[in-house]
Amino acid sequence: MQTNNHKLENYDLVLDAKFGKKGTASRAEAEERAYAFFTGQMIEDVRKNAHLTQQELAERIGTNKSYISRMEHGLIDPKVSTLYRIASALGMTIELKPL
Numbered sequence: 001m002q003t004n005n006h007k008l009e010n011y012d013l014v015l016d017a018k019f020g021k022k023g024t025a026s027r028a029e030a031e032e033r034a035y036a037f038f039t040g041q042m043i044e045d046v047r048k049n050a051h052l053t054q055q056e057l058a059e060r061i062g063t064n065k066s067y068i069s070r071m072e073h074g075l076i077d078p079k080v081s082t083l084y085r086i087a088s089a090l091g092m093t094i095e096l097k098p099l
Helices: 011-019 025-049 054-061 065-072 080-089
Strands: none
Touching: 011 025, 025 065, 054 065, 054 080
């Protein structure tokens, strides 16, 4: 791994060493966990900015507080339909656009 003043030059090398090369099952699993965690963090940030508790958000989307907590901690990955319900409950929209 090459670094320069503690700045990483090639993070793929770190990911390869820790989780395996791109395309391997172990790397794909790690990426899925990372996506679930990142999604949960976004939901938590937006919920808190809206001054809602987990219980209040759960009631708005028709689920329970435990589900919201597991989602925010990255333990479960919500379905797209759930993300749309969350966005709607928070007065937001989800936009999909080409890369």
